[in-house]
Structure formats: C-alpha cells, structure tokens
Amino acid sequence: MLLIPCPWCGPRDEVEFRYGGQAHVAYPADPEAIDDREWSRFVFYRDNPKGRFAERWTHQHGCRRWFNLVRDTATHQIAGSYALGEEPPA
C-alpha cells in the first residue's frame, strides 16, 4: 500500500488512486503523418525501467485530478509528485 503524495490532497493511500503508466508520452501531433511503426510505439510501447520512473496517477477517489510522480520501481520509493506539464523533480 503505497503512500502517494497527491499534489492537491496530500499523502493518501494507494487505493484512492488509479495508475496511468509512463508520464510524458504525448499523443502524436499528427497521427496520420506517421508510419505504422511509429504509431505502434505510441499505442503499445512504454518504458519499463528498473529504477527511477516518471509515471502518471489520478486521484480517482479524491480530487480526480491527474498528476505525475517519480517513483523507483525497484524500491517503491517516491521522489515526489508534480503537476502535468511540469518537469520531474531532480
């Protein structure tokens, strides 16, 4: 049961949140202009590092807002959360 720091509501139990996978993956600006390979990268490929990972969560049973979080996938240690569109903490 992770303790997730919602940027708006503060630290809350993991069960209040929904996971959204890798952060900073933008929808292709012009999907029609890219080839199948590039499109498949957007649809199916996400980073899967062992270690530091910038990922998205939404406070499903709280403020319902999406935000980003940096978490270590090997230790589950959370470095911090930040708003969408912001750069991850150092």
Added chain:
Amino acid sequence: MTSVFEQHPDFLWHAPEPRSSYDVVIVGGGGHGLFTAYYLAKLHGISNVAVLERGWLGGGNAVRNTTVIRSNYLWDESAAMYEHSLRLWEGLTEELDYDILFSQRGVLNLAHNLGDVREGVRRVNANRLNGVDAEWLDLDDVAEFCPQVNISPELRYPVLGATLQRRGGIARHDALVFAVARAASALGVHLIQNCEVTGIELDGGRAVAVQTSRGRIGAGRIGLCAAGHSSVVAAMAGVELPIQSHPLQALVSEVLEQVLDCVVMSNAVHVYVSQAHKGELVMGAGIDPYNSYAQRGGFHVIEQQMAAALELFPIFATAHVLRTWAGIVDVSPDASPIVGATPVDGLFVNCGWGTGGFKATPGSGWVYAHTLATGQPHELNRPFSLERFETGALIDEHGAAAVAH
C-alpha cells in the same frame, strides 16, 4: 530417509565454470530458459549451450506461481501454443524421469453473469474445434464436480455455470525446475548461476557476446528469457519491448486435510485456487497495477482476494494464510507472449507471458529452442512476433476476456 511429501534424486546438476563462448547463450535460468536449453540439446543437437542465471535456477516466477496448467485459450494461436505445451506436460514425468507431480485434476472456470456464460460457451466451442478438451457445466454439474464451491443463489454473484478442462491441473514447480535442470545438465548444457548479465555486445548490428558478472561470454545466438526483467536485458542491446512489469501476488495456507480436489478459477469473483499435493491451499491474487521490480505487492490485494475466496468457499474461512509473495510478471499489450526475433541480429526474445507462463513452460522452451536453433520461428510461435504490434494482428486474450491465469 525420504519425505512423504516429495522425493528428489541424489544428483541434480553440475556447476561448471563458464566457457569463453557458446553456440547459444540463454539469459535467464527460469523454467522457460531451462526448457529452451534442454530442447536445444535434446531435439536440435546443440548442447554447447549456457543458461546464465543472475540468482538461483528457477528462483523467479517458476517457483512463485500457482502452478495452474491448462490450454483452454480462446484464440487459435494461443490454443495451439498452450495445447502443444499441455501435451508436452503430459509426457514430462516419463521423459524427464522425474515425478513432477503433474495432476490432471481438472480446471473449473466459473461464470457469474451472462457475459461470463457467453464467453465460457464461446471458449468451450472454440476449444473443441481446436482439439482442446472443454466442457460447459451447468450449475448441477458444477456442484457435482466440485461440491465445495458455494452455488447458493444468495451469493452476491451467484455461480451460473462453468467451463471445465479435465486435462488441466497442477504440478510441483520446484520439481519441474529440478527435473529440467537435471536433464539439461546431463545433456551437457552449462547451468551457470550467480551470473548476472550486465551488457550485450554488438558487432556491426549483430549480438555477439554478453558481459556478465563472471566475465565476457561469446555467443552464436543469444536468447533472452528473463520474464519480468526482459525490458532491462533487452535495453542492453538497445531493443525496446512492449511490455510492462508488475507484481503478481500469491499465497499459500498451512497443510490441510484434503478439502479441494480440482482447480477452481473465477474471473468475476477474482479467485483461483487449488490444493497442492502436500495439502496447502494455493491461491493467486490480483495483479498490482503499477510497474515494479520489487517482488512485493499491496496488502489490500490479498484482503480482496480472501474476501473473494470466502464468497465461493466459505469452508476456507478458518484456514490460515501462511505466506504471501509476489513475482514480477511481464505483461504485453494483448496478454499474449512475444517469442521470436528482435531488430538485432542474433538476438532473440521470449517474454510477455504475463500471468500465464508456468503452464507454457515446456511449450515455450520447445518453440524457442526451434527458433534459436534455426533462426526462424516455428509455426506455433510465428504469430507471436514483435511485428504484430505494428500490423495490428494482435492475439488479444485480454479483449476476449479469457481468464489470464
């Protein structure tokens, strides 16, 4: 002195020093890697093979799963792959001369709503046409086959029926690892433990060697077989894989007198349970949602699992959870494996088995050995290529709502 629980032979495997190179190097000494090496030596005459294992053989998902074995997958490609594997299972005790306690006690998959019923009937019909044994059981048949399951209409989600694969069942995971490791070792395969791969050496776009904690090891072909760590090792060669690693928890009770003699699974009331040979109830829990390599999951997942189990099996109420644990499952976008070539010459991948890897163990090794021996996929694993994510020809066992375990 022998245990009444199980019996292992006096000798299992050798622990050689690694050679400077091998015809085939397999990265990952789990069940899939060991079977790949075994079949390379046994069926393809390639015994100059090393299996490199970071920790101890079979120390990952091979011994962290709930040992459910079945082949009743919906899609033709999956059914062919898993049925091939099940047929291999049916001969393993004899072939490996090792009692792996393979018990075809039947796998029951319960339906709790009309959607489940449709999906179950669809799967049974498809299975039969694919030569996979399958039956649809109505409520009375369910009660007869598994009297322990609660079929009361008062249940929050009453049981409406079930699919049954009688040839499905369970086996002893430790014994499977011991058996195949012994067989591979006897055929000359080098099983090298405490040997972590730290890099993959490319030469002109071709993978030629691995760097390891025990030095550089040259390779004619390299077969990645690292399950939850596949992304990590593939990245060493610059190969991206469409998989995500998640914790999947399971648990076991204390040793109990016989109370359940088949495997019961339920998708809607998330349960899968069997009673192992020793007498423990073995149950799987849900997958934790986030990416992780930590081999541990959330306690709430276990609590939900217990509530679900008691819905279907009130008789389990006083049993104790003795131990919980987690494996790291490598989940692909369509819940089907990826077995075949990578964009790097000489480098092959076998991953994405997600929650279904144990049942596939011999079959996965069999097709992967063929692929590594010939450089070409076998007909059985041809559809399970990386390219499918570009063409869209997925084998979507998620979408088909099949139970993944």
Added chain:
Amino acid sequence: MMRRLAEGGAIDRSQERTVVVNGVSYQGYAGDTVASALLANGLIAVGASSVFGRVRGVVSAGGEEPNALVQVTAPWSEPLVAATLLELPEQALEVSLLPGLRGRLAGDDEQRHDHHHAHCDLLVIGAGRSGHAAAAAAVAEGRRVILAERDFRPIELAGDEAIALPRTTALGSYDDNFVTLVERVSPVRRRLWHVRAGEVVLATGAYERPLVFPGNDLPGVMLAGALRTYLERFAVAAERPAVFCNNDRGLEVARLLGAAVIDLRAGRTVVGVEDAGEDGLSVLVAPLEAPADIERIECDVLGVSGGFDPVLDLHLHRGGRVRWHEGRACFVPDGALPRQRIVGAAAGEGLPAVQAHWLLPGDESQAFVDLHRDVTVAELRRAVGAGLQSIEHVKRYTLIATGADQGRTAKTNATAIAAQLLGSGVAEVGSSTTRPPVEPISFAALAGRARGERFDPVRTTPIHPWHVDRGAVFEDVGQWKRPRYYPRDGEQMDAAVLRECAAVRGGVGMMDASTLGKIDIQGPDAAEFLNRLYTNAYDTLKVGRCRYGLMCRADGMVFDDGVVSRVADDRFFATTTTGGAAVVLDWMEEWLQTEWPQLRVWLTSVTEQWATVAVVGPRSREVLAAVVPGVDLSAEAFPFMSFVDTAVAGADAHVSRISFSGELAYEVSVPGTRGLELWAALWSAGEPHGVTAYGTETMHVLRAEKGYPIVGQDTDGTVTPIDLGMDWIVSKTKPFVGSRSLRRPDTMRPDRKQLVGLLPDDPALRLDEGAQVVLDPNLRAPVPMAGHVTSSYDSAALGRTFALALVRGGRDRIGHSLYVSQSGVTARATVVEPVLVDPQGARRDG
C-alpha cells in the same frame, strides 16, 4: 516430567481454567497457555511428526514452536494454532492434537472480524524492555504512539495519545511504513489493524535456536530459554533438568534450574538421546573429539541453546538487509529502512557470544534440523551432494523451513550446516527471505466484513421496488441489479420474453433505463472535445438534437457507445453503457487532463442524478402525451433524435426521442429521487394501452432484430467500428482517438470478422451464443473457425430464431450458407444483413 510448582509464576491461581485435549480435561489457571497447562499436567508429547510419525513434544514457550500446533475445536474452530501462544480462555477450550501436523477445516467461521485503520507518529512492535522504553519516551514527547505486543500480559503505557495493544501481532510490513497487525480481541474475534506510521520501531526480540544433534527431537528436549519461561512465568518445572549449550545464556538457565550442564565450548557434545520412559531421558554425552567415549546423563528435560536469532521478519518484508555476525553466530540488521529503527535483541544487542559447532558428531539421520518438516542433517547432506549450492534450492529440496511454524527454529541451523557441507561460510550462503505474514492469519480475518452482501455493493435504481413488487427476475450488470424479465404466473423466460417483445412491437412497453451511464459535459470547447473522442462529429450537432456515437481506444477497437445530446452550445449530455459509466468518465477525464488541458471542458457524472424510463412501441406517443400535456409530440414537431425539456409528474423532465428497438420510442429522465413517481405516472398513462414492463432480455432481442450491437456482447475488444458495419458513423474528415489504428494492415484486411445476421435453416433452432462459425461441416480438429455467434434469440416479430455473429469476411458472405458448431452439433445457417425487422426504418415515427 514437568510439574506445576506449589507457588510462583505469573498465573492467577484463583481462576481455574480448563483445557480439553483429545477429549480429556486438564486444569490450568488464568495466565496459562495451552502448552504450559499441558506441561503442568505432566504432558509433554503433542503428537506424531509430519513425515516419520515420531512422537514430539513441546519445544518452546513462544511463537517459534515447531511441534505443539493444535487444532482448536471449541468454542471456535481453527487449525494449527501454536499451543505455546494460545491463552486459556474463561470458557473451556477444546483442542485436538494433530498427527502429521495437518489441519482440518470444519466449516465457515460464523464470527465476523473487524478491520481498523489507524495513523500514528510511532509504531512500536514488541513491548519488551527496549520496545517499551522506546514507546514510553515517545509518549513523553507527546507523540502519538501505538505499542503492539504479541503476548497477552497487560501493558502499562500511560498517555492520551498512546494505544497499547496486547495480544497483537504485527503481520507484515509494507511500503511507506504501512504495517498490518492482528489483535486477538477475544478468543474468537480478530481485529485487523492497518497502521500508517510516521516511524516504526522494531523491538521484536530474538528467538533462541536449538542445537542439532542425534535424538534432538525427543519429547523433553526443549529450548533452554523455554524452561526458564515455564519456571518463572508459569511455575512449571522438571525435577532433573539438564542443559546443552554453546553460550552463557544457556549456562544462566542451567544455574537457575540447577541443571546438569553440557557445554559445547568445553568440548562436550550430545551424541544421542534415549527415551527412558518414566525415568525421562538418557542423554549420551561425549567429547567432541572422541564421540565414542560416551557417558550418560539422566534427566527429565534437556534444555538446549544454540544461540539466538534476531526476529527481523518485518525488516526483511521490505527488503531490509542483514549481515552475518560471526561472534554471535546470527544474522543482524545491516542498517534500518528509512523511518525505522531496530532496537534491543532484534538489533543483536545483548545477545551472548556463541561458539558455533554446526555439524555435531553422531548419526545424522537422527539429528533434526527442522522438527516441523521432519528434516535431518542427512537430508541436508543429500541436498548438497545433489549439486545444490543455493540455500533456496536446499530449502526446496528438503522442504526445510517452509512449514506452518515458519521454520523459525530451523532456518539458521539449516543455512549454517549447509554452508559447512558446502565448505563455505554462512555469510556466503546468505540468509533466506521471509515473507508476510509473521504469524498465520485466517482467511476470515483477512476478509473482515467483506462477506455475503458486503462483499460488493449492490446498486439499484429508484424504480427497483416496483420491479421487485412485480416479481422481476434480475440480472447482475456490474454492480447493478437490472430486471431481466417479468414472468407472469409460471412463465419461463423464453415465453415471457416473446410476450414482452410482442407487446412492445404491437403496443407499448416500458423499461427502466436508469442504469445507463450519464455524463454532463460542459464548456466552450465541449464540441471539439467530443469530436476528438467519438468516431463521428459533434460540432455539427444542433442544440436540441441527439446523435448516436461510438468511441474507440487508441488501438481502434470499439470501447463504448451511447447517445450524445446537445443541450446548449457549450453543453452536452452523453449516455454510456451500464457497465461503461465509470470507465468512460475516467477515459474522458484522462484525455482531457493529460492530453488536452487547453480545452475548456468540465465533466460530471450524473448517472444517479437521473432516473430514466424508456417508453417504447407504436402506442408510446399516446402514453407520453398523457403525462406531458401541451407538448407537441408529432413527428414533425418532435422528430427522431431530438429532445425536449419539460415536466412530468411535477418533476423536471428531459425527454429524448431515441430508439434502441426501431420502434417509436422515448426516453424520459427525471431527477433520480422522482424516478418511482415517473414510472408510476407513465404506467398509469400506459395502462389504457395495455402497457407491458420489459427487461434487459427483451431489450436485447428488440435491438438485435434491428442489428444494433451491444458493446461487450457483440464486440470483444478486437472489433472496429468498420467491423460492425458502422462506416457511416466513422468520420473520414477529422481525427479521433484510434482513427490512425484503423489504417494499419491488419485493421484494413477485407476478411476481418464482421457483424452479420444469421438465420438457421431450422427456424426453431436457437443457436448458442458463443457457438462457432465454420465453413466446412466436416469437423476434424483443428477446425478453422470463421467466427462466432454473439447474440441469438427467438423472435416474435420474425416468427423464428435468428442470430448476430462476427464472421470472417462476413459481409461478402451475405446470402450464402455456412455452419455453426455448438456442443458437437453442426447446424446450417444463412448469412443475412443484420437488420431483420423493418429495414426501411418505417416504424420509428410510429
């Protein structure tokens, strides 16, 4: 033999207690455990061992007990409970010994156990000296403290913010200092604590471990510290004790008990133990260097001490590191986890120096490493001889340390002996992992109150009481209970559905559609937002009009559908499938917030804010007219796919002219609390027209007759809008989520599975939903399959059966025959257009 002393101990001799073992009553006192009461009554044997069937006795006085695990049979039922922890309750306690240590399940647990959630500044596990001191200091600083202790003795801890929990075991340690505890609130009831702690102090102490020597499994061979506990706490002692040890702590016990001493450090060892019956034990002692040079020591009990193992489960659960301490011969913590401290014996503090001799001389097949799993040194030697080098493999080969006792007395000995057999050090072989729970916990305690009706919430609509009153048969759709059909006297479902279908198409029917998901979409960019999500366009939708829409996932597969109404320039009202309500709202929020934050759009779920009734059939206009007098319901004034806002039965009402049956139809929505009144008003208005209530089954038949797919039934996550024949709804001029995926090679194949109708040659044969479509009736596995039946019904309107199916290249097969295989039977059917009733759409205007 041990006996109760006339005085002493922490028992309350004024309160007699009874324990019944295998039907025989024994007397004890308040403050006794089952184990102490048995020992006090001269019983030490507790049953046959798991493999060899050897008689075994109580070994410990605590949670490490490998032998004395009993089945509680009354006043509750529970398998494999450590007799050394089991307190004698006021009521007579009945237990049975378990030959083979195999538990029994006696049935459901009538007791319901509670779950409790708590936060604190400091959680201390263990109320021994170190733990109590840590807790008391924190209380003095004004911190909120929880102090949990497995033992049942009272704990003194004063403070407004202090919670002291005796009879409470910490089960597991999870990320971010989330720790689970189980409190034995009463002999029967458990309370499961979920504690989020600012800081955690582990003061869990250390377990003494036995020595491994031949005959070490005989009843009467016990841990030295246990002898001390039985003397000091329970006033139970043997007349002639002996102690075999390798450390000063063992010597202390020997002095306290007045026991004969065999000290390994003095070069003496035990090479055998013989059962001397009434006379107790005959211990065969010899010099380490001359094991054949035997002398005998006669005793009642032999206390053994092979050193101490810090209890570090909670540290290890989270991947905490340990290191081997050579002088104390045990694993000690190698630093603590963030915001945790390890204190006292758990940290290795105060543990005696140990002179370890792991592999002692004598018959290895009689020297037990794991009493619970019945594993000897001989078996360890065999494992190592088999080529195993990892302690994990050794454990799996021998089953050492995998039993219900968690292998507490076995682990370190097994590792160290294996290391010695391998010719390496213990540190190299390494510690083995430990996983939650620390102490076995019942399924029922983990499930808590999420049993029966509390397993998952039931959702019902405001109109539910009416359905119940009319004897509806319900279907579970997600958490909702929806009426499936309304049988009349003795009717089976098929008859009821035929009747309901005929009534709708021949007159008028009503259905509770309140479970449909409803989303209020507002903002100046709402139309653009919907354009991007739905396959068709919404900027062109006029205020007051409705449009059917499909949504795809990024992979181009159909994900949900519904009707979107434009309420104002900047406001839309979207419906979703019943099961899709939450998912679609989440989906919309995700795209809005994460991809298009610049769009000014706000989303609100209003599923439960509105109750919705569908009034369907050629007479529906007349029924509706009776409740909305003054509203022009003519086809011209109120055309198909439009809505009006008005009032019904005094409630604000939103009336849409949409149809999921091809009939003239209306959906009337009012605020949820007025749903039942709406239904009643419409029902009254409908009665003169013979209105019939119908359920989901009839709804499904009516829509299937019109070829309308149900997402999730006629689709399965592998179906595109094109596959459904819905090209007409897929915009070619604007991108939408998933549009790019429709241009991939596989999604453009002409032979994809497409939705078509099927008419079985036998008009009475209703195909199975889930039956497979084949092209060749000669079935020999593996048979190539061309698709499957997704929906299949008997149709009142057609006077025959029909089906919808996804068929490979199905649209090109229209007019041709194929075969359907179900349960081993093959039937021929003709592929037809999926719209079978009123293909011209003449009925929708009534």
